[in-house]
Amino acid sequence: MNHYELAKEILEHTGGSENITQLNNCATRLRMNFKDESKIDLNKIKQINGVLGAAKKLGQYQIIIGTDVSNVCDEIRKMGQIDESAVPMKRAGKLDTLMDIFASIFTPVIPAITAAGMIKAILVICVLLGMNKESQVYSILNFIADAGFYFLPVMLAFSSARKMGCNPYLAVMMGGILLHPNFAKMVSAGDPVFFLGLPVKLVNYGSSVIPIILAVWLMTYVERFADKISPKPVKFLMKPVLTILIVAPVVLIVLGPLGSYVGTVIAAVTDFLNSRVSWLVPMLMGAFMPLLVLTGMHWSFLPILMTSYTTYGYEAVMGPGSLVSNICQGAAALCVAFKTKDRQFKQQASSAGITALMGITEPAMYGVTIKYKKVLVSVMLGGAAGGFYAGLMGVVRYTSGTPGLLSLPIFIGENPMNVIHALVSCTIGFCITFVLTWFYGFKELEKEGDREQDKYSEAKEQVQKSKKIIISSPVNGRKVNLSKVNDETFAKEIAGKGMAVEPSDGRITAPFDGEVVTVFRTKHVIGLRSSEGVELMIHIGIDTVELEGKHFTAYVTDGDVVKTGDLLMEFDKQAIEAAGYETVVPVIVTNTGNYLDIIASEEGTVESGQPLFTVL
Structure with a gap:
């Protein structure tokens, strides 16, 4: 390359x-x-x-x-x-905005956390091999590793400031204030501390996560205020002084303790899950990690992971499940490589499989597994089984890192069986995924190689014998191929085949005679079943689930019988777009597997009731 x-x-x-x-x-x-x-x-x-x-x-x-x-x-x-330099964020969905902030804040500090954790893992191995914990070499390496966690507030201060748009060096100073030795002495002494008559809660902010993020969030507003009121001749001096003098006391008295409390709650919830249902979270992570990565939802867990690392020295929320899931991606890709007769695809799948086993799953995911739904299901089932075992055995990850065979040291800790159980869980996931892909998932891939022409001829004959079902557009607008929809679930046809419409108005009508299967609580999705058995999903907008039904009006309910052209839903197109959401309407055949093919019409203008695509 x-x-x-x-x-x-x-x-x-x-x-x-x-x-x-x-x-x-x-x-x-x-x-x-x-x-x-x-x-x-x-x-x-x-x-x-x-x-x-x-x-x-x-x-x-x-x-x-x-x-x-x-x-x-x-x-x-x-x-x-x-x-x-940070720019003001555009209006977007609240969930999108929140996860964007998490990703931008935590991603830059991951290398430091990884380095610290790996040094800890090396020390554990050295002790097992006979190193004396009282030796100076051990002590120096230990505090080198501890620094990566203890000064986490300082690192997060810098990345938070870059994202939120305030002075990063003032933010770093705020991190230093929270960790200052004199304040640490006050915390150790435990005597009541007051600032201008207000009590300062004594909290140890070393290795904390939430307090500094809240501090920088406040700083973004205070800094703008200080900039606005500071006279130009002395702004260079007055602006930073005002910012720190306002932010520091508020953080020490209010936001810092609040953030510490939130971190304590997160740690308590994590501890509860680990002690009562330790198998549940790793099993769910093992199953759904491919979908979380596809949608970017995995970033939402970063605050939980960081809090767990700094509180317990390990995490069991994402690491065990994601390790198994990555191995399962590799198993599926390697299985496909063994069975396919297409030489080029065999080479691609084998390379992607080996890479996935090492922890990098994108080539396998985008090149193999999500192209074939049954293979993806095999990966999810294998991931669930391996994750269940990992959770049952209490497998934990001691530091951040992309889980894979090369990064197994991140599972090495004081309990020598932890890494053994991690390997067993990987073996379970690999074997189940490989077997399922071989006997179940690979059936959809038989269109490749030497069978291509035979399948084409057979399909052509079936088309001639089959009945064509025309699906009409449920909305006025412009037809576009699903590949152009800004959502991988639709663009990669994971939910099924179909077509999308960029609406010109906000009226959704029935595209055929049939039954309303479901109207989602948030009203952004309608499920229909035609009298001929076609199951259709009409999805109004991208990420509009976050609107919780606002700007949508439903005229049907579950079980209603509808005729072609009946009004199903109205939505306020302008209001939804003003809130930062796309209003494109994917129309998906969710039981695509029951049909030979879905043939999309040409892109262009369409009116409600006119043909959108054909089901064969």
Whole structure:
């Protein structure tokens, strides 16, 4: 892979380096924010050789590169000056905004946490091999590792300030205030402390997460206020002084203790789950991790993970389940590689499978598993089984890191059986996934290789004998292919095949005679079943579930019988778009597997009642 050429092509389709406001990367993805999003061409980015996928998630553009992502990120930085000063966030869904903040705050500090945790793991191994805990070598390495956790508030202060748009060095100063030795002495002494007559709650902020984020959030507003009231001749001096003098006392008296309490609650909930139903969370994570990664929802767990690391020194929420899930992705891809007769696909699947076993799952996920729903189901079932065992045995992860065979040391701790049980859970997940894919999931892949022509001829004959079912558009607007919908679940046809409509108004009508199967509580989804058995989902907008039914009016309920053209739903298109949501309407055949194919019509203008696609 030519990193320079790849970086150059990405910049060509993103408006150049001057259009970038934020740039970083995780293990496999570039994560970017832009000044002018109209310059972004996701379709062309996806076609670049070396790009495995691209999407906008959590208010952030994510370009999947693979393990070479850091090199590509470095090349992009070399090609021009990137102004990474934070810009005001555009209106978006509350959940999207929250997860975007989490991702931007926690991603930059993960390398430091990983380094600290790995050094701890090395120390555990050294002690098992005979190192004396009283030795100076052990003591020095131990405090080196502890620094990564203890000074976490300082690191989070910097990344939070970069995201929220305040002075990062004042934010770092606030982190230093929380950790100052004199305040630590007050906490140790335990004597009552007051500031201007107000009580200061004595809290140990070392390794804390929530308090500093709340502090920086407050600082963004105070700094603007200080900037507004400070006279220009003395603004350089007055603005930072006012900011610290206001923020520091409020944090020490109110926000710091509040954040500490929230962290305590998170730790208590985690402890409750681990002690009462230890199998539940790893099982669910093992099953649904592919979907969480596809939608970006896995970022929402970062505060919980960081709180668990700093409170207990380990976490059992995501690590065990994600380890098994990654291994299952590898098992599925390798199984497909063994069975397929397509040489090119065999090479792709085998490479993706090995990479997934090492912890990098995007090539397997986007190249193999989500293309074939039964293979994805096999991965989820294997992940659930392995995750169940891991939870039952109390497997924990001692530090952050992409779970895989290469990163097994992150599961090494004082309990030597922890890593053994982690390996057993991986073996369970691998075997179950491989067997299910071999006997169940791979049936949908028999259209490949030498059987291609036979299947085509058979399909052609079935089409001639079958009855064609025309599905009409439920809304006026413009027809677009699902691949252009800004949601991987629809664009990758994970939910089923169909077509989407960019609506010109807010009226949804019945596309056929049939029955209303369900109207979601949030009213953004209607499920229908035609008199001929076609099960249809009409999904109004992207992420509009977050509106909780606001701007939607339903005219039908579950079980209603409808005729073609009956009014089902009205939605306020302008209000939904003003709230930051897309209003595109994917129309999906959810029982696609029962039919030979779904044939979309040509893109263009369509009126309600006119043909949208054909079910064969």
